[in-house]
Amino acid sequence: MSLRIETRSLSVSFGEVQAIKDVSLQVLANKVTAIIGPSGCGKSTFIKSLNRMNEIVGKATTNGSVLLDGKNIYDKDYDVVSLRRKVGMIFQKPNPFPKSIYDNVAYGPRIHGTREKTVLDKIVEENLKKATLWDEVSDRIAASALDLSGGQQQRLCIARALAVDPEVILMDEPCSALDPLATAKIESLIRKLSEEYTVVIVTHNMQQAARVSDYTGFFYLGKLVEFGFTKDVFENPKNPLTEKYITGEFG
Amino acid sequence: MNLKLLKQKIYFNFFRIVTAVVVAFLIYMIGTFVYNGIGVIDWTFLTDIPRRGMTEGGIFPAIVGTLYLTLATMAFALPIGIAAAIYLVEYAKEGRIVGAINSAIINLAGIPSVIFGLFGFGLFVVFMGLGTSILAGALTMSLLVLPIVIAATREALLSVPKSFREGSLALGATKWQTTRNNVLPYALPGMLTGIILAVARAAGETAPIITTAAFFFSPSIPTSPLQGTMALSTHIYYMATQHPNIGLVRPITYGTALVLLVMVLSLNLIAIIVRTRYRRRRNW
Numbered sequence: 001m002s003l004r005i006e007t008r009s010l011s012v013s014f015g016e017v018q019a020i021k022d023v024s025l026q027v028l029a030n031k032v033t034a035i036i037g038p039s040g041c042g043k044s045t046f047i048k049s050l051n052r053m054n055e056i057v058g059k060a061t062t063n064g065s066v067l068l069d070g071k072n073i074y075d076k077d078y079d080v081v082s083l084r085r086k087v088g089m090i091f092q093k094p095n096p097f098p099k100s101i102y103d104n105v106a107y108g109p110r111i112h113g114t115r116e117k118t119v120l121d122k123i124v125e126e127n128l129k130k131a132t133l134w135d136e137v138s139d140r141i142a143a144s145a146l147d148l149s150g151g152q153q154q155r156l157c158i159a160r161a162l163a164v165d166p167e168v169i170l171m172d173e174p175c176s177a178l179d180p181l182a183t184a185k186i187e188s189l190i191r192k193l194s195e196e197y198t199v200v201i202v203t204h205n206m207q208q209a210a211r212v213s214d215y216t217g218f219f220y221l222g223k224l225v226e227f228g229f230t231k232d233v234f235e236n237p238k239n240p241l242t243e244k245y246i247t248g249e250f251g
Numbered sequence: 252m253n254l255k256l257l258k259q260k261i262y263f264n265f266f267r268i269v270t271a272v273v274v275a276f277l278i279y280m281i282g283t284f285v286y287n288g289i290g291v292i293d294w295t296f297l298t299d300i301p302r303r304g305m306t307e308g309g310i311f312p313a314i315v316g317t318l319y320l321t322l323a324t325m326a327f328a329l330p331i332g333i334a335a336a337i338y339l340v341e342y343a344k345e346g347r348i349v350g351a352i353n354s355a356i357i358n359l360a361g362i363p364s365v366i367f368g369l370f371g372f373g374l375f376v377v378f379m380g381l382g383t384s385i386l387a388g389a390l391t392m393s394l395l396v397l398p399i400v401i402a403a404t405r406e407a408l409l410s411v412p413k414s415f416r417e418g419s420l421a422l423g424a425t426k427w428q429t430t431r432n433n434v435l436p437y438a439l440p441g442m443l444t445g446i447i448l449a450v451a452r453a454a455g456e457t458a459p460i461i462t463t464a465a466f467f468f469s470p471s472i473p474t475s476p477l478q479g480t481m482a483l484s485t486h487i488y489y490m491a492t493q494h495p496n497i498g499l500v501r502p503i504t505y506g507t508a509l510v511l512l513v514m515v516l517s518l519n520l521i522a523i524i525v526r527t528r529y530r531r532r533r534n535w
C-alpha cells in the first residue's frame with residue numbers, strides 16, 4: 001500500500017477566517033478516502049487545498065504542506081497546471097460546459113495538445129466508458145451536454161476529468177444535487193474508479209461515506225477529529241464527537 | 252371607491268402619462284427629421300460632394316469621413332478596451348487597486364466629450380504633431396468610448412458562470428487557456444452588444460472631432476489617416492450654426508441629420524437583435 005497524498009500541519013485561512021487548522025492526514029493510493037463533517041467544518045476547503053483550487057478564490061492563505069508523491073505542491077516552483085492535471089476534481093454541482101458531450105470530454109486533452117481526431121475519438125469513448133456513460137450517449141455524443149440529466153452530467157464531468165489521465169480524483173459532494181438513483185450509479189462508479197485511481201470524496205451523507213470509502217476522516221470546526229478505517233470510524237469511533245455526529249446527535 | 256384604490260389609480264395614470272410624454276417626444280423628434288429631411292435625400296445627396304458653397308450637392312465626404320473615423324476609433328478602442336477588461340476580470344486580484352481602476356473607468360465615462368476634444372487637441376493635434384487628422388480624431392474618440400467597451404466586456408465576462416472557469420482550471424488548463432477557450436466564446440455575444448453601442452456613440456460624437464479631425468468643407472475623400480475629413484455630426488453642426496446662409500441650407504442640415512440618425516438607430520437596432528438572439532440561444 002503506497003502513500004499518494006500526505007498533508008502535514010495544513011492550515012488554510014480566508015482573510016481573518018481560519019477554515020482548516022493543523023490537519024495532518026494520509027491518503028493511500030487506489031483507496032477511497034471520505035471526508036465527513038457538518039456544514040462549515042472545512043471539508044470542502046480541505047479537498048480544494050489538495051489541488052490548490054482555494055487560491056482561485058483569491059485570498060486563501062495556506063500554511064503547512066501537502067505532499068503529492070513526496071513533493072510539496074505548495075513549493076514555489078511546483079507547477080500548479082501539472083498538479084491539476086494529476087489531481088482532477090469533480091464539483092458539487094455538475095458543471096458540464098455548454099458544448100457537445102464529445103467536446104466536453106475532449107476539452108482537457110485538447111488543452112494539453114492532443115489534436116488528431118482519431119486519438120481524441122479514442123480518448124472520448126474510453127473515458128465515457130470508464131464513467132459508465134458510454135452506453136447511454138454513444139449515439140448522440142455530438143448533442144449538447146446540457147441536455148443530459150443531472151446524474152448523466154455528473155458522470156460526464158467524471159469522464160472529462162479522467163480524460164486528462166489523472167492519478168487522483170477529488171470529489172466535492174458529487175451527489176448532493178442528484179436523486180437517489182443517480183447517486184447509486186455514481187457510488188458504484190466511485191468503487192470502480194478506485195481500482196485505477198486514488199479517490200478523495202467529501203460528503204455530508206454518512207451512509208455514502210460508509211458505503212464507498214476505505215478510510216474516513218471526520219472534520220469538526222476546521223480540525224481533523226478522527227481518521228481511520230471507515231469501518232472503525234463508523235462502528236467504533238474513538239472520539240466522542242465523532243460518535244455524536246455519526247449517531248446524528250448534531251450535524 | 253376606496254381611497255387607497257383611488258390613490259393607486261391616480262399614481263398609475265400619472266406614470267402612464269409621463270411615459271407617454273417621453274415616447275411622444277421621441278416620436279415627434281424622429282418624425283421632424285424624417286419629415287424635413289426625407290425630401291432632400293436621394294442618390295445624388297448620398298454620393299455627391301457638396302457644391303456651390305455647400306448649398307447644393309451631397310454629403311458623400313461626410314458619410315465616408317464618419318465611417319473612417321468610427322472604424323479607426325474602434326481599431327484603437329477595441330483591442331485596448333477588451334484587453335483591459337480581461338485583465339481586470341480574469342487576472343487582477345480584487346483589491347484596492349482594481350477598485351481604484353474601476354472607479355477611474357467609471358469617471359472617465361462621465362467626462363464631458365468637449366473636454367476629450369480639448370485634451371485630444373492638445374495632445375494629439377499639437378503636441379504629437381498629428382494635425383487635424385483622422386488619426387488624431389480617432390485617438391481622441393477612442394479615449395471616449397474606451398469606458399463603454401471596457402464596461403460592456405466586463406459585464407459580459409462576469410456573466411459567464413464561475414463554474415466554467417473552475418472546471419477548466421481543474422483540468423490543468425492555464426488561466427489564459429481557460430479565458431480563451433471557456434470564457435471568451437460565451438462572453439462574445441454580450442461583448443458584441445456593448446461594442447455596437449460604442450460604435451453608435453463614436454459615429455454620433457461631435458465635440459471631440461471638431462477640435463481634432465473635422466473640416467468645415469472638403470470636396471475630396473481622405474486618402475490618408477493623417478488628413479482631416481468632413482463628418483456627418485460636424486457637418487450638421489456647421490450647417491446649422493456656421494454656414495453663411497443657414498436658412499438656405501436648412502433642408503441639407505435636416506437631410507444630413509436624418510442620415511446620421513438612421514445610421515445610429517440601425518446600429519442600436521442591431522445591438523438589440525444580437526442581444527435578444529443571444530438570450531434565446533443561451534442555455535446556461
